[in-house]
Amino acid sequence: MIQIDNLSKNYGDVQAVDSISFSLSDGEIVGFLGANGAGKSTTLKMITGYISPTSGNVHIGDKNIIDDCIDIQKMVGYLPELNPLYAEMKVHEYLKFHASIREISGNEFTEALKRVVRECSLQGVVHRTIGNCSKGYKQRIGLAAAMIHDPKILILDEPVTGLDPNQIVEIRSLIKRLGREKLVLMSSHILQEIQATVDRIIIIDNGKIVADGTSDELISDAQGMTQLYLEISNTEENSIQDMKATLPELNVKKVSKNGENFNVQLEYASSADPRKEIFNHAVANSWVITEMRVTEKNLEDIFRNLTGKIDNGATNE
Amino acid sequence: MNNIMTIFRKELHSFFTSPMAYIFLVVFALINGYFFNIQFFLINESDLRVLFGIVPLVYLFFIPAISMGLISREKSLGTIEIISTMPILERDIVIGKYLAGFVLIILGLAATLIHYLTLCYVGTSIDHGAVFTGYIGLALLGGVYTAVSLFASSLTDNQVIAFIIGIAIVLLFFMMDKLLFFMPSSMSGVVQFLSTDFHLSNMSRGVLDTRNLIYFASVIGFFLSITTRILESRKWT
Numbered sequence: 001m002i003q004i005d006n007l008s009k010n011y012g013d014v015q016a017v018d019s020i021s022f023s024l025s026d027g028e029i030v031g032f033l034g035a036n037g038a039g040k041s042t043t044l045k046m047i048t049g050y051i052s053p054t055s056g057n058v059h060i061g062d063k064n065i066i067d068d069c070i071d072i073q074k075m076v077g078y079l080p081e082l083n084p085l086y087a088e089m090k091v092h093e094y095l096k097f098h099a100s101i102r103e104i105s106g107n108e109f110t111e112a113l114k115r116v117v118r119e120c121s122l123q124g125v126v127h128r129t130i131g132n133c134s135k136g137y138k139q140r141i142g143l144a145a146a147m148i149h150d151p152k153i154l155i156l157d158e159p160v161t162g163l164d165p166n167q168i169v170e171i172r173s174l175i176k177r178l179g180r181e182k183l184v185l186m187s188s189h190i191l192q193e194i195q196a197t198v199d200r201i202i203i204i205d206n207g208k209i210v211a212d213g214t215s216d217e218l219i220s221d222a223q224g225m226t227q228l229y230l231e232i233s234n235t236e237e238n239s240i241q242d243m244k245a246t247l248p249e250l251n252v253k254k255v256s257k258n259g260e261n262f263n264v265q266l267e268y269a270s271s272a273d274p275r276k277e278i279f280n281h282a283v284a285n286s287w288v289i290t291e292m293r294v295t296e297k298n299l300e301d302i303f304r305n306l307t308g309k310i311d312n313g314a315t316n317e
Numbered sequence: 318m319n320n321i322m323t324i325f326r327k328e329l330h331s332f333f334t335s336p337m338a339y340i341f342l343v344v345f346a347l348i349n350g351y352f353f354n355i356q357f358f359l360i361n362e363s364d365l366r367v368l369f370g371i372v373p374l375v376y377l378f379f380i381p382a383i384s385m386g387l388i389s390r391e392k393s394l395g396t397i398e399i400i401s402t403m404p405i406l407e408r409d410i411v412i413g414k415y416l417a418g419f420v421l422i423i424l425g426l427a428a429t430l431i432h433y434l435t436l437c438y439v440g441t442s443i444d445h446g447a448v449f450t451g452y453i454g455l456a457l458l459g460g461v462y463t464a465v466s467l468f469a470s471s472l473t474d475n476q477v478i479a480f481i482i483g484i485a486i487v488l489l490f491f492m493m494d495k496l497l498f499f500m501p502s503s504m505s506g507v508v509q510f511l512s513t514d515f516h517l518s519n520m521s522r523g524v525l526d527t528r529n530l531i532y533f534a535s536v537i538g539f540f541l542s543i544t545t546r547i548l549e550s551r552k553w554t
Contacts, residue, residue, distance in 0.1 A: 011554070048402040052552040073404040080402070084395030086327075088334050100323040101403045145399075 001026050001183050002047065002153065007056035008207075009042050016042040018207035019056065026152065029179035031194035032187040034204040035307050040187040041081055043204070044157050047185070048078045060153065074102070077146035081157040081187075083139055087131030091122060091141055094130055095148055102149040116144035120174065136167035143174065154178060156186040160193055172197050191303050201299075205307040218302050227253075228275070230264040231291035232282065239285060240264055247277055261290060320405045324413025325420075328387065332421055341383050345425040348375050353432050364444060368432055369451045369521040373514065376422075376462050377491060381483030383421055384466030385476045387414045388548070392474035397551075407548040411541055415467050422459035426452065447523030454520030457533035458513055462487045464540035471547045490536075 002024040009017040017039040024030050034040045045051045047058050049069040058065040063072050086094060095116065099109045117126055120140040125133050130141060139159065146154060159175065160168045175197055178184055188194050194201055195215055203211040203218075211218050232240065240255050240262060249272050254265040268274055275292065282289050332338035352371045360367065391397040400410055433448055469483035470476075494512035497505045509515050513536075516529040 045398075050398055050402050050552070051554075070404045070406070073402060076402075078402045080395065080398045082395055084399055086331070086394075086396060088331060093330070097323065097327055098403070101320055101400075101405050103319060 001060060002185070003059040004043075004047070005057050005059065007043065007046060007058065008054045009039075009046060009051065010054045015207055017046070017053075020204070020207070020209045021056075022202060022209060022212060024183055024185060026183050027179070027181065028200060029175065029184045029186070029198045031198035031201045032185060032204065033191065033194045033201055033303065034187075034189060036189055038189075038204045038307065039207040040189075040204055041157055042207075044078075044155055044185070044187055048076055048155055049073050050080075074149070075151055075153055077149065077151035077154045079142045079146045079154075079156045079159055081161070083142040085130050085138060085141060088129065090127055090129055091133070092126050094141065095145055098145045098148045104149060112148050112150065115150070116147050119147065119177070120144040121170075136163055136170065139163060139167070139171060140174070143171075147178070152182055154182050154184045156184065158188055159186055160188070160190070168193070191300055195299055203303060203306050210306040211302070215299055219299060225267050226270045227295040228266040228268065228278075229291070229293050229295050230266060230278070230289060231258075231261050232264060233261045233288045233290060235262060235285065235287045237262065239287075243278075243281060246281055247274055249274055250278070320409040321413045321416070324400075324405075324410055325416045328414050328417030329420060332383070332417065337383065338421055341379060341421065342425055342428060345375060345379055346428040349429050350432070353429075357432070357435075364440075365433060365436060365448050365451060366521060368429060369455065369517070372426070372429065372455050373458055373491065373517060376459060377484065377487055379425070380418075380422060380459065380462040381466045381469065381480050381487060384418045384463055385470055385480040385483060387418060387467055388470040388544070389472075389474050389476050389479040393476070401548070401551070408545045411467065411471075411545045411548065415463060415541055418463040418467060419460055422463060423456060426455055426459060444523060447521070450523050450525045451521040453525070454517045454529070457520075457530070457537075458517055461490065461513060461533055461536045461540075464537045464544075465490070468540045468544045468547070471544045 004020060004022050006019045006021055007017055008015065008019050020039075020043065032040050032043065042051070046053050046065065049065050049072060052066065058072070060072050060075055063075075065072050086097075089097070092113065095113055096109065099105065099112055104112055113126075117123055120143050122137070122140055122144055125137050125141075130138065133141065143156070143159070146156075156175070160171050163171060172193070175184055175186060179199070184198075186194075186198065200214055201211070201218060202209060237255055237257070241252055244250055244252055249268050251267040252264065253267050254263075256263045266278075278292070279289065281287075349368065349371055353368045356367045388397070391400065401407070436443060436448075465486045466479075466483035469486060470479040472482060473479050490511070490513045492512075494509045494515045497509060500508050510532070516532050519526055519529050
């Protein structure tokens with residue numbers, strides 16, 4: 001339903017988004033994940049027509065954002081980052097303002113108001129001034145405004161930022177509910193949030209897409225290498241680093257001293273299993289292995305690897 | 318048109334849900350009333366020229382003050398992103414906001430009609446036509462200053478800076494024909510024509526010249542147009 005073609009945005013000399021392309025289908029909940037400044041919000045702003053791309057285009061159906069900006073804005077509901085609202089308005093006035101711009105009035109507005117109040121659980125605050133509502137309510141008011149015209153596409157920029165854990169759970173379940181019938185594209189820099197809410201993850205870093213798939217697909221793609229954790233005593237750090245000379249298939253990623261012991265992180269190709277050789281090497285050098293375990297790669301490792309935020313100590317990849 | 322009216326209603330609602338509009342209307346009426354009445358009974362003439370001289374001076378500060386937040390506040394709150402991603406043209410946003418500011422000025426101006434009623438009660442041989450054209454002139458001048466101040470508001474997200482820029486530009490329009498002495502004679506005609514006071518003085522004498530109307534309409538149209546361009550320019554920065 002949304003087709004992004006080679007979308008780029010430059011701010012002066014800075015390339016915020018660098019020729020990204022992807023497509024999104026109806027009924028998907030897609031997480032747009034990236035570190036702060038990776039280009040997530042800029043991309044969402046281009047999709048919603050707030051800023052124009054330097055090059056490339058966004059297609060929704062037979063419309064595109066450059067030639068048919070107003071038509072696309074009619075189809076999309078958008079919750080910007082930080083959820084700006086008119087604090088002096090009452091909730092129903094604010095929703096009426098949104099509805100009016102979208103040419104919804106009379107009975108149609110009454111029905112739309114009932115629907116969004118029910119879906120966003122705003123029953124208790126409809127006649128309250130927005131400035132007097134809690135942050136969780138404000139977030140739901142923003143969502144209700146984005147949904148007043150019952151759009152097929154919802155774009156949510158960091159929808160849970162600043163909420164407490166209970167409010168996060170509420171918003172998350174609301175987004176999941178909405179995702180049953182709408183295309184929801186939500187951005188976040190919080191990995192757990194994305195993992196808990198979405199069907200598909202697109203990871204962006206330095207303006208480029210570095211991964212695209214379900215959480216399981218991303219993990220299995222990264223499973224080419226196995227991580228091994230060792231705790232060894234009766235040795236020296238140099239001897240551990242020299243282990244690669246005997247066992248070239250090993251990559252010593254990190255060595256740290258912990259009292260008399262050394263904590264060692266190793267990596268090797270999943271197709272091999274050099275644990276026996278490691279054990280024999282330890283015996284030959286009179287090392288005492290107090291712990292050896294294979295560690296699973298999780299989405300966080302993948303995200304940190306892909307976005308260059310991994311800190312592997314002295315042997316950073 | 319629907320979108321213009323929606324923005325217009327929102328802005329007017331915003332004026333009247335804060336003390337701003339009430340303070341403006343009361344203080345505007347008091348200042349004009351005070352300066353009008355201390356002279357009106359002294360000069361002993363049955364016209365409102367005194368009022369037509371005072372109101373433009375009061376406008377210089379009041380109009381930038383009430384218009385300074387029309388766009389800059391949206392920028393500072395971030396709500397500009399909300400309205401700019403709705404299916405509405407920037408032109409409609411600008412016109413809706415402009416009309417809200419203009420209507421508030423007209424309400425303030427309407428309050429000064431009490432002086433006209435006073436004139437009708439105590440005066441003789443009143444030139445009602447001059448009063449009528451004078452009020453038309455003041456309304457149009459209010460329209461020009463609102464358009465200028467709206468433009469100033471679109472330049473920044475800081476209301477104080479918008480206010481200062483607004484005052485600087487309206488003061489320039491107001492002062493132009495008073496600075497002719499410093500101008501080369503070849504430019505004085507043009508500068509005088511660009512001055513708001515030059516056109517207003519014609520109207521407050523009872524002359525309703527098409528050139529004056531075209532001047533006011535052009536300046537309003539010019540500033541609304543560049544304000545629209547400024548709002549649109551966010552897409553390309």
